[in-house]
Amino acid sequence: MGTLAAAGGSGNPTAGFQKVQLADGDFQVQSPYNVPESQRFQYRNGGHDYSSGLWQFEGYGYVPSGTSGVSVMQIHNEEGAAHSTVLMLHVYNGVLRFYSGVVIEPNIYDRLFRLNVMHDVGASTVAVYVDGEHKFSTSVTPSKSYY
Template identity: 50%
Template sequence: MPLSQRYNYSDGVRSFWVYNKDKPFKPDSGTRPRAEVRIKGHDYSSGIWQFEGYAFVPTGTSGVTIVQIHGAAEGATTLQLRIYDGNMRYYRYNLVATDLYDKWFRENVIHDVGKGKITVFIDGEEKFVVNDQGPGDFYFKCGVYAAPARSSNFMESRWRDIKLFKK
């Protein structure tokens, strides 16, 4: 599918959207529909790294990963932050933040590889701390990536002011 049918960049805002019935990004892939940005040139396997961006998720978008850290000793990712019914969860499990529909919020994810810890902040408030999934070659992604189950028909997120920091 042409990029313009699932992604737009205008006035500093990156908009991503997919439909639940969209095909995977390549024919032989078993993954769900996605439209994401990978932060290239910032792969890491050590140090302390931070992703920051302002996100907007419209009402109705549910069952979708909006931020992830790709790479792990076990599995493909060490972190997925998903939206279900306006609330953010770590994968489909732990509640991270509530009432996120229809407003811009600042998302910060800090990954301290040496300590194996990931900390999530929403609007400057620490919301969640978790162990990572073990060593790996990591990178950040954001956008929309349909969850394995319970995804809405239409999924969208918007992003602005995306930055990466390394300590």
């Protein structure tokens, strides 16, 4: 876990990471939100498979009250792996959870939030930040590659 904590710096989980852009065609933008789509996200160059290194994913989300069972973020293992994912963040009844278990953020409904997830492939760990605050870390099952 020391690598993940050190990578985030003093309260900024994005410090020291290189930005990788994504592309518009891979997003389905949902409502409600009061900012034009052009100011909400960018997506360029398609998806990214990776097999080593320390990766940090950042995005902003909004989950309207009444939404339940929605997946906010996932990291998938290589095709054919024993487990299809190493991380899934779901919302159940206003609570952001690691899969359907550990509580990450208890009150996620009706607010814009910033989500950062760090995946240290070599250490087989993930760390989750909400609004810049470290909320959760765990070991994950190793895989040959991820997406």
